[in-house]
Amino acid sequence: MKKLKLLKFDIIHPAEYLSEKKKEWGDVDKISLAEYRNRLISLRSNYSDFYTYHLNQQGDWEAEEFFLLDDDFIEKAGKEVLGKSYYYKRFLYGRGRTKLNFQKRKWRNYVVHNYIKHFKPDVIFARSQPIPSAFWRRYRKDTLLVARLSARLPYSWHPNDWDLIYTDQPDFKTFFELHGVETILNDQGFDCRINEELRAGGSNEDVVFVGGLGTENFLKRTLFFNEVAQHIQSFRWWGYWWKYGGDGRRIQDFPMLEKCFQGATSGLEMLQIYKDSFAVVNDYVDTANSIGFNQRIFEVMGVGGFLVTRDAPNFREHFPEDVFVTYKDLVDLQQKLDYYKSNPGERLKITNNAKAYIKENYDYERICHYFSKDLKKSLRAKN
Template sequence: MKFLEYMSFYSSYLEELYASKPLLSSTPFQNQMNVLEADAFSGGHLFAPAMKQHGYDNTFAVVNCKQAQNAWARENKIPTELATRNQIICNQIDTIRPDVLHIADPVALDPRLLNECSWKPKLVMAWRAAPIPDDADWSNVDLMISTLGVCREKAMKLGARSVQKFSPAFPEFVAKKIANEIKQWDVVFAGQVGTLHRKRQQLIQHLIGMPEFQSKNRSLRLYLANWTSVTFDDAKSFIKPAVWGMEMFRTLKKGRIVVNNHIDMADNMASNMRIFETLGVGSFLLTEESDELAELFEPGVEVETYSCLSEMEDKIRYYLNHPEKREAIAKRGQVRCFRDHGLVARSQELDLLIKNYLS
């Protein structure tokens, strides 16, 4: 079977990557995809390469990567100066003729676009674990997968034919590439901070105010994206530019403790990528207490949790002062992550999901 996956990457990440590799845009489409895959941005959602081991003829593309999409158009004799982004996507679908089409961001790629394509896949899947526009039309989606119940419920209201709970994964090759990175900072947080992250703003402000960080007796690094609309007191010395791809994984690896906090809409569900990314690289994770976390990792054994900010503060101090216990938990978390939540294991789940749907 042919498996085609469409991704959507942050524009700021793509701009930085192509600026750092000025010749990349002139290379063939597949080479550009290989570079993006190797850098592992959103690697826990990129299933196409892993589906090859299950017998699929796999392809993936990034809908907002103009350089790569134009390269595909040139290679397929489509005049790029005349073709719109959506026309290139339709041409890809009609040319590749996938049996399974997986839209990893149905907001960036509106499934209504499929009405303009000649080829009709046997199965159209989509993933979403973030806000969904009220005017979305997902009647072309056969199967909507998400960690978040609120997203699955809304998907059905928007026309999706069926929904399934499904988690992202950790790309195992990342851990091997950064295995030699050493610990440099006591506490690390990396992620977005905006209007959808009120709890996260409170967490960051609390971290900044901890006496050991204020006095510089302990080190705190905050790698924040989209935070300029937020005001943090005394934050300047702690906030660093956002990190993406392999640099983000290296940053998590360098932290003795990585603190995690979910988007507000998660509603007490353990779902975000930082859980898998942190444990996958072998770092100690301190994340919010959640009803669902125990389904993924065992609290106190493979991951540590906090129920309030004061408890988070107490546990940061405890585990910085007890490195043996901290690293033992981190090691057990990595073993579990590889076993149950790596791309190898999760792609098997996805293969079974596809076959069950098509049977």
């Protein structure tokens, strides 16, 4: 029986993290596209191969990752699919290795187009990507176009360009369905293979946050963590500062946040921080409308970290009470942290419950079982 083919477009996030990793590797120019893809996957950044691996394990799929926003990946993919015409096309579409954004986008889109022609996917799954949705529309005749949206709508993106949309935000589902597009609520998850790749480690006293701050989509969260940095001495954070839009304030305008900043991290390194820290504090982006379903929740619980997350109205319906701790404001957060420092046995019980709960309910093996069924159903309906 012929396998169904899925090509997933994704990114390594944040970009600063990948830049540092490539400096450490030093041999990116010498390895093949397949070797480089596997190396990017092994970082476990963002969504890694959590969808494609488990689809491939089912036996009736051939699924592959394509990493956008990485010039080295684009170059290797271009050489593979263009063959002898690569250097001519590279000059024609990209004008050498120019850094002009317009030429870079033109070249990237040309490589993506040719890679799609080469791979011949039944499904294009654009999970996280910077290309306007109208670009993908040309493949809709022969391919099921699937998107996944969580935090916010991307620039130049429209729901009617897709056959099927996944989201973990109920408001998005309502909005997309009003446009007549089939939309499925799709949980965030955790790949339990990760726990075999982390060090045993040991707990430290740090109270940590990993993620984006800034004054556009993260304003409320930024102001809150600025207060946390002022009042909790053991607070540390990793991530990135959102530089676009907002009111123009920089990280330097928040001296305590700047002082606590530890740099960019992602993937296994980030998950190790979650596992080793006393507590991981979670808050939501402004567009989440106070709904608690961000990826961080599942990652922290999945590695057996101690999650302390802002209370949200959906928790009672979706989670048991003994897998994380909630807070309402800074004072409540401080009180909860002090309590669990004095009661380490209760903290350990919560982290053990969390790890077991995620393995039972939110492992990507389980998520991809339903994902595969949805795709096959949509393919049958389209054909």
